[in-house]
Amino acid sequence: MPKKGGKKGGGGGGKQMTExxxxxxxxxxxxxxxxxxxxxxxxxxxxxxxxxxxxxxxSTVNLHKLNQQWRSNLRQTRASELREDFAxxxxxxxxxxxxxxxxxxxxVCDLSEAEQQSELAHRAHLQCVDHLLEVQKSRLAALESHWSTSLKELSTEYNxxxxxxxxxxxxxxxxxxxATFALEQRYAGIDSEARQDYQNTxxxxxxxNIEEKHALRIQMEGNVEELWQQFQHEQQKYTEATEERQIAFDSLRATxxxxxxxxxxxxxxxxxLQDTISGLRSHLSTSQRExxxxxxxxxxxxxEVSQKVQQLRAKLCSAQAAERTQLANHTIxxxxxxxxxxxxxxxGETLLRLADVCRKLETEQEKVLPFYTSSLTAEELSQEKAHAMEAMSEEPVQTMMDYTDLEKFWQRYNKVLLERLCLEREKKVLGWENQQLRILLKQYLDGISVNDEILQQRNSLLMLSCPSLQASPASESQTHTRRTVIEAAHVVQRTL
Incomplete structure (x- = not known):
């Protein structure tokens, strides 16, 4: 019943709702x-x-706990290994x-003897240095005196x-x-005389010409007057009588x-007069040309005189320039x-300072034995020298004989050079060992540190056999090995 009523109510409500x-x-x-x-x-x-x-x-807490436990285990293992290494x-x-x-x-036993020998060598070295200084000072004084005398002679000669x-x-x-003044006076006199003659002429x-023109004009005027009078007279006669025309014509023709x-x-x-004027003009032109x-x-x-003067001046300037250049060259x-x-x-001062520094840096062995003895016998040394002299010409042999006193110095220099090469080689070996030790130290630090990057890689502490940090006795004995000293002269001879 309620269900049906509900349906009816729903149906009635649906019917009541609009679209x-x-x-x-x-x-x-x-x-x-x-x-x-x-x-x-x-x-x-x-x-x-x-x-x-x-x-x-x-997960973070668990990982932290795991790391703590893992570190404690690693520390215990590593501590035991380090104790063994330390022992x-x-x-x-x-x-x-x-x-x-x-x-x-x-x-200590050899030190007293070495000090005595060092003092002896030091005194001998100081004596040699003092002798060299005296020789150098004497040479400098001689050079200065020679230079001053040369300079004085040159200056006096130049002056x-x-x-x-x-x-x-x-x-x-x-x-x-x-000469210029005399030529000018002579030329002025000749010029004044020529001008005066020309003006007078x-x-x-x-x-x-004026007088002749005046006379001709007077004469012509008289003639013209006479002709005019005659013309008047003839005109009167012509007018008076034509028969007298013939007589007048004759008289006029004669006139x-x-x-x-x-x-x-x-x-x-x-x-x-014109010829005379032209002659005078030609004479004047010839005199002008002369x-x-x-x-x-x-x-x-x-x-020419001015050119000679210029040449002399040029020579003087060139001589002065040459002397000036020579003086400048001597000054330079x-x-x-x-x-x-x-x-x-x-x-020399630098050499002395370096000698002092080298003497301070010398070892006890070098102070006791500054010059090492050769491993060759006297006969072998003489044979080597003879063989080296035969391979060279006379001029290099003479040059080498001039520097025989420096053999001891070159021995020490070659010894130092060879020791330097040995130290460089030992430095390379020690660098390689240092690199290996750095690699081992990095492995050790990676082993005792725990992070994601380390755990993802291979851990040396988790291996059954790990590299030991103990330095091998061979390397220690290698650092203290006795090096064989070879003379550089023998090495150079083999290379040549």
Missing amino acids: EERLVFLQQKAQAEEESAKIKEDVLTQFLKDKLQKEERN ILSQTFERVVDCKDNVIKLL TERERILKLHQQETEYLEA RDDIKNR DQRNAQEADLQMRHMQK NEASACGLRAECE YSDNTIKKLQENIGE
Whole structure:
């Protein structure tokens, strides 16, 4: 019954809902389902996160406990190994200390004798150094005196030559000035005379020409007046009577002939005057050319004299430049000599300082025996020297004989060089051993440290056999081995 009533009520409610209300109801229902699903998903995610954090904390705690236990086990194992190594090293150290005590006792016995020999060698060395210093000082004094005398001689020679050249230059300058002044005076006199002659001749010709023109003008005026009077008279006669025309014509023709003759005479006289003027002009031009030629000759002489003066000046300048260059070269040579001597002095002082430093750094054995004895006999040494001398020419042999006193020095130098090479080789061996020890130390530190990177790699402490940190006795004995000393001369001879 209730079920049926419920159905009826539901059916009646469904019938009462509209289409829009039904859509709204469905949307609300879908939203409610989505929200419930989202809430469930969030709850599940939070639960998983909490569980993961709890697992991580548990794993961290377990790992820490495991590391602590593992470290304690490793420490115990490593401590036992280190105790054994320490015991072995202590025994080795005691043995080495005993050996060194014995060596020290032996060296103390040899020390007194070595000190005496060292004092003797030191005194001999100081005497040699003092002798070398005296020789060097005497050489320097001789060089300085020679340089000062050479400089004085050069300066005096330069001053005398300069004074002589200056006097010669002054004399030649005075002579050239006097010659130039005399030539100028001579040329001025000739020029003034030529100008005066030309002016006088020009004035005379001009005056004569004016007088002749004046006379001709007066004469021509008189003739013209006469002709005019005659023309008037003839005109009157012609007008008066024509029969007398023939007589008048004859008289006029005769008059015309006379006038033509007079005009011809005047023209000839004018031609003569023109010829005279042209002759005077040619004479004037020739005199001008002569004056110009003499002036050109004087100019050429002046130019020649000036060229000689310039040549003398150029020679003087070149001589002065050469003397100046020579003086500068001597000055440079002297400066270079002084610098070279100063460098030699500095090198000597440096050599003395280095000798003091080397003497301070010498070992007891080197102080006792500064020069080691050769392993060859006297006969073998003489044979080696003879063989080396035969292989060389005379000039290198003479050069080597000059430096025979330095054989002891080169012996010590070669000894030091060989010891340096041995030390470099020993340094390489020790570097290799140091690298191996660093590798072992790194393995040891990696073994006692625990982290993810170390645990992922191979651990030396987990192996059955691990490399021992104990230094091998062979390496120790190798560091104290006695090195064989070979003379560098033999090595060089083999290489050559």
